[in-house]
Amino acid sequence: xxxxxxxxxxxxxxxxxxxxxxxxxxxxxxxxxxxxxxxxxxxxxxxxxxxxxxxxxxxxxxxxxxxxxxxxxxxxxxxxxxxxxxxxxxxxxxxxxxxxxxxxxxxxxxxxxxxxxxxxxxxxxxxxxxxxxxxxxxxxxxxxxxxxxxxxxxxxxxxxxxxxxxxxxxxxxxxxxxxxxxxxxx
Amino acid sequence: xxxxxxxxxxxxxxxxxxxxxxxxxxxxxxxxxxxxxxxxxxxxxxxxxxxxxxxxxxxxxxxxxxxxxxxxxxxxxxxxxxxxxxxxxxxxxxxxxxxxxxxxxxxxxxxxxxxxxxxxxxxxxxxxxxxxxxxxxxxxxxxxxxxxxxxxxxxxxxxxxxxxxxxxxxxxxxxxxxxxxxxxxxxxxxxxxxxxxxxxxxxxxxxxxxxxxxxxxxxxxxxxxxxxxxxxxxxxxxxxxxxxxxxxxxxxxxxxxxxxxxxxxxxxxxxxxxxxxxxxxxxxxxxxxxxxxxxxxxxxxxxxxxxxxxxxxxxxxxxxxx
Numbered sequence: 001x002x003x004x005x006x007x008x009x010x011x012x013x014x015x016x017x018x019x020x021x022x023x024x025x026x027x028x029x030x031x032x033x034x035x036x037x038x039x040x041x042x043x044x045x046x047x048x049x050x051x052x053x054x055x056x057x058x059x060x061x062x063x064x065x066x067x068x069x070x071x072x073x074x075x076x077x078x079x080x081x082x083x084x085x086x087x088x089x090x091x092x093x094x095x096x097x098x099x100x101x102x103x104x105x106x107x108x109x110x111x112x113x114x115x116x117x118x119x120x121x122x123x124x125x126x127x128x129x130x131x132x133x134x135x136x137x138x139x140x141x142x143x144x145x146x147x148x149x150x151x152x153x154x155x156x157x158x159x160x161x162x163x164x165x166x167x168x169x170x171x172x173x174x175x176x177x178x179x180x181x182x183x184x185x186x
Numbered sequence: 187x188x189x190x191x192x193x194x195x196x197x198x199x200x201x202x203x204x205x206x207x208x209x210x211x212x213x214x215x216x217x218x219x220x221x222x223x224x225x226x227x228x229x230x231x232x233x234x235x236x237x238x239x240x241x242x243x244x245x246x247x248x249x250x251x252x253x254x255x256x257x258x259x260x261x262x263x264x265x266x267x268x269x270x271x272x273x274x275x276x277x278x279x280x281x282x283x284x285x286x287x288x289x290x291x292x293x294x295x296x297x298x299x300x301x302x303x304x305x306x307x308x309x310x311x312x313x314x315x316x317x318x319x320x321x322x323x324x325x326x327x328x329x330x331x332x333x334x335x336x337x338x339x340x341x342x343x344x345x346x347x348x349x350x351x352x353x354x355x356x357x358x359x360x361x362x363x364x365x366x367x368x369x370x371x372x373x374x375x376x377x378x379x380x381x382x383x384x385x386x387x388x389x390x391x392x393x394x395x396x397x398x399x400x401x402x403x404x405x406x407x408x409x410x411x412x413x414x415x416x417x418x419x420x421x422x423x424x425x426x427x428x429x430x431x432x433x434x435x436x437x438x439x440x441x442x443x444x445x446x447x448x449x450x451x452x453x454x455x456x457x458x459x460x461x462x463x464x465x466x467x468x469x470x471x472x473x474x475x476x477x478x479x480x481x482x483x484x485x486x487x488x489x490x491x492x493x494x495x496x497x498x499x500x501x502x503x504x505x506x507x508x
Contacts, residue, residue, distance in 0.1 A: 043317050047262065050310065067356075070299035078306025079339060085313050086332035095259045095320050143296045143356050 018135060022062045029055030037109075040097040046084045053077050064133055065141030196292070197279075204275050208423035209240050215423075215467045216240075222471045243416075250412035255320055258409065262318035267410070267417035270311025273304045274424035281431045282359045284441050284452040290359060297358035298346050301432060308421065309335045309387065312396070315418070316406035327405020330396040330478065334386055337485035338393075342383040344493035345376035348500045349436045362440045370439070372503060376496040377437035379489050381462070384429040386485070388422060390466060392473035395481055430462035431455070438462075 032051035039045050053076040060069035103109065133140060150158060216239060220227025232238025254260055280297050282290035294300045309331060316328020350356045352373065353364040386393040389405075397405035407418050434440055438458050441451025476484065 043259075043262075047314065066294070067296040067299065070296050070303045074299060074303035074306060074343075077310070078303055079336070082306075082309065082313065082332050082335055085310075085317070086329065086336065089313075089317060089325060089329050089332065093317055093325075095257060095318070 018062055025055050025058045042088055042098055043093050046081060046088060050077055050081050067143040067146045200278050204278050207427045208420055211426050211463050212240050212423045218467045219471050247413055247416035252412040255409050257320035259318040262314050266311045266315035267414045269314060270308055271417050271421040273308035274421060274428050276304045277301050277428050280358060281435060282362060283455040293359055296356050298350055298356045302343060302346060312406045319409040321409050323402040324406050324408050326402045327396045331406060334396060334481060337482055338383040338386040341379050341489040341493040344497060345380040348376045348497045349373060351500045351504060358435055362435060365439045365442055373437055375492055379493050381433050383489060388425040388429060391470040392476050394475055395478050398475060426463055426466050430459045433462055434458040
């Protein structure tokens with residue numbers, strides 16, 4: 001009930017500085033994401049992905065989730081994009097446009113993307129419609145709070161995820177090992 | 187108004203440190219390398235022992251023509267030096283040099299993560315430069331940079347996590363507040379792994395395979411001239427300052443010292459950082475370059491197991507003393 005009262009005070013999208021910044025960064029992030037999937041220059045797509053992921057980190061910061069924001073930069077910008085660029089450089093990274101960087105499945109992809117976005121937006125809006133972050137109080141997304149939530153309420157998903165990652169790691173090792181048959185054939 | 191002034195003043199100080207300390211390290215490198223190799227090094231610029239050599243170098247770089255190769259991807263090529271340099275400026279903001287609130291640019295709650303995340307972004311500059319130059323040596327350099335980063339990021343993170351476990355916090359001033367002298371032997375393996383992995387991330391000798399000048403000219407920076415090339419060099423020296431400062435803060439107790447911790451804490455921080463920076467230079471003169479396969483082998487079969495062992499040790503001791 002207190003949330004509702006707070007919402008009534010705040011109004012929908014009351015133009016405080018933080019909210020305007022949040023919207024602007026959101027628009028920039030969305031733009032970068034769209035360019036990522038539409039550009040015909042492969043490496044540019046990876047670099048626009050950096051902008052999109054960085055924008056997302058800024059959004060986390062504006063929501064006071066500092067820890068999540070830095071982990072986002074560390075994992076996605078620092079590692080995943082570096083891995084992407086590494087793969088691109090190893091295989092095919094021409095400067096300029098790649099005429100074959102196009103897919104006949106674009107309409108199917110667009111449908112899936114719009115459906116996924118609609119579902120996510122609907123769920124998030126429905127879940128958090130009336131909740132406001134108190135920016136003046138103690139940070140609600142600090143490392144301590146995040147850690148307590150993660151290891152008190154979400155331990156089981158956390159452990160399940162780590163088992164999944166371990167399985168993926170073992171699978172990668174199995175796939176990348178040459179079997180004895182390959183050696184004999186050489 | 188006072189807050190604005192305070193923030194502005196802090197940023198100005200951090201920026202001044204960012205401009206001065208890398209140059210000091212660079213000049214020290216000139217002189218230390220020279221004396222270790224039985225020569226004098228720069229002696230003329232500025233008069234006294236060539237102290238102004240790097241200033242003269244800067245003027246030289248600024249006068250050179252800024253060339254972008256015809257086939258290069260212009261915008262990415264021009265953007266790369268900024269991407270390589272700016273993260274180190276951001277990292278300096280978070281490193282505390284003294285015990286008081288005023289001795290750090292900005293207290294960041296998740297300081298370790300901020301620092302490591304932003305340092306990881308800097309490597310994107312080398313990758314962008316390597317790809318956008320339209321030069322096969324540059325591309326090889328970029329590839330080696332990426333392979334090196336992927337291998338050495340993990341041990342660095344693991345050892346930083348070990349310190350965070352020991353201190354029970356991920357904030358850099360918080361870690362220093364929790365520091366005790368016996369952490370030094372406790373975390374020494376982690377310290378060595380962190381420092382070595384950091385050297386590899388900066389591509390300093392003996393981990394300078396990505397810029398190996400006898401094989402691939404100057405790696406990702408081959409096509410750069412003038413100020414943009416100078417910015418890459420500055421990024422390397424700023425990286426040395428940041429790495430040594432971080433190692434000091436995380437593992438060597440920062441402003442803690444045998445005496446004088448009250449007013450002179452910042453002297454201890456700077457002293458430890460300077461000694462580490464000297465070590466970085468010493469390593470460059472002493473060790474030959476590691477081959478690519480040796481680099482990968484060192485990371486995956488030595489540093490990562492050591493880092494994991496350090497985490498296990500930290501956990502055991504932490505539980506035992508509670």
